[in-house]
Amino acid sequence: xxxxxxxxxxxxxxxxxxxxxxxxxxxxxxxxxxxxxxxxxxxxxxxxxxxxxxxxxxxxxxxxxxxxxxxxxxxxxxxxxxxxxxxxxxxxxxxxxxxxxxxxxxxxxxxxxxxxxxxxxxxxxxxxxxxxxxxxxxxxxxxxxxxxxxxxxxxxxxxxxxxxxxxxxxxxxxxxxxxxxxxxxxxxxxxxxxxxxxxxxxxxxxxxxxxxxxxxxxxxxxxxxxxxxxxxxxxxxxxxxxxx
Numbered sequence: 001x002x003x004x005x006x007x008x009x010x011x012x013x014x015x016x017x018x019x020x021x022x023x024x025x026x027x028x029x030x031x032x033x034x035x036x037x038x039x040x041x042x043x044x045x046x047x048x049x050x051x052x053x054x055x056x057x058x059x060x061x062x063x064x065x066x067x068x069x070x071x072x073x074x075x076x077x078x079x080x081x082x083x084x085x086x087x088x089x090x091x092x093x094x095x096x097x098x099x100x101x102x103x104x105x106x107x108x109x110x111x112x113x114x115x116x117x118x119x120x121x122x123x124x125x126x127x128x129x130x131x132x133x134x135x136x137x138x139x140x141x142x143x144x145x146x147x148x149x150x151x152x153x154x155x156x157x158x159x160x161x162x163x164x165x166x167x168x169x170x171x172x173x174x175x176x177x178x179x180x181x182x183x184x185x186x187x188x189x190x191x192x193x194x195x196x197x198x199x200x201x202x203x204x205x206x207x208x209x210x211x212x213x214x215x216x217x218x219x220x221x222x223x224x225x226x227x228x229x230x231x232x233x234x235x236x237x238x239x240x241x242x243x244x
Contacts, residue, residue, distance in 0.1 A: 001217055004052075004131070004167040007045030008038070010236030014212055014221040019193065021167050023216070024158045026137075026187050028172045029197030034208060034229055035171050037073075038197065039133040040066065041233045042169060044075045046131045047085035054131035055123050057116065059091040059139035063102055073233045084127050089119055091139070113140060113153045117160055124164050132161055132168040137187055151186045158190050192216045197227075210236055 003018035012018050019025055029035045043054035058066060066088065067077045080086040087104055094106035094115075104123065106115055116134075123129060134140065137154070144150045154170075161168045172187050188194050194213040210227045212220045226237045 005045075005050060006042050007049045008041055008234050008236065009232070010225070010227075010238070011210075011234075014225065014236065015193075015215055016219050019167050020215070020217050022162055022165050023192035024161060024168045024170060024190070025193040025195060025215075026170050026172060026191035027195045027197065028174050028187075030174060030199060033197040033199060034227065034234055035173070035197055036061065036066075036135055037229060037234055038195075039135050039169055039171055040070060040075070040077075041073075043086060043131055043133055044070070044077065044080070047080045047083075048075075051085075052130040053085050053087070053127050054133070055087045055089060055120060055129045057089045057091055057120065057132070057134045059094075059111070059134070060136055062092055063088045063090050073231060075233075087123050087127065087129065089123065091116065111140065113144070113157065116140070117157065121160065121164060124166060130166055132166045133171065134168070135171040137170050137172040147186060151190070154187060154190050188214070193218070 002021040003016070004021045005012050005018040027035055027038055040056060043056050046052040046054045056066075070077050077086055077088070081088065088102070090100050090102040090105040091111060093100040093108045094111040098108060100108070104119070106119060120132060134157075140153070144153055170187060170191060193215040196211045196213050198209060199207070208227050208229065209224050211224045212222070223239055225239060228235050228237065
């Protein structure tokens with residue numbers, strides 16, 4: 001099976017070398033667990049380390065703020081955008097109906113999964129994107145009325161992204177004590193893999209952690225691994241490296 005390396009320190013060895021190429025992976029976690037950093041690091045590493053163009057669809061955070069935050073890790077997204085290795089699609093304007101200065105954006109007439117797919121597929125065709133991140137599924141689901149609509153929309157998204165040959169991440173937010181792995185409780189069944197990111201109370205403090213819950217066709221670690229967000233981005237540690 002062909003693999004797509006994440007380039008995230010300590011992660012690829014937990015999933016037998018990388019994500020299965022052409023599959024869709026769900027990344028879920030509570031607020032502050034590092035989901036957006038994970039998604040951007042995956043796109044950045046693809047462009048910078050593996051010469052794989054990527055698309056980051058942001059539905060929650062303005063692209064200008066994402067670029068600014070990434071400079072704290074030494075990731076110059078704008079430079080890679082200018083080289084046509086990264087494309088950020090602004091979906092925040094579609095939700096709020098505001099104008100945007102971004103070159104690539106969804107129409108400000110409202111967020112629609114079909115319009116999103118058309119924009120993504122057009123971008124894939126134009127510059128050969130190999131990696132896609134959609135942040136987040138929770139925002140996308142706000143435009144869909146029923147669980148059946150959400151399931152149908154996500155199935156369409158998963159199918160078309162897979163057919164396009166991209167290895168894609170869907171970001172989903174869950175509550176700290178949620179027993180589900182996703183916002184709507186259906187994403188984990190549609191995705192080919194599930195990575196859960198969360199906070200764990202240890203003693204009097206809080207530790208970030210990561211667990212590979214599911215990864216179809218890949219032998220993977222089933223343990224919960226501590227992680228740190230450092231100046232280089234996310235670093236996944238072995239269990240014996242946990243600071244407890």
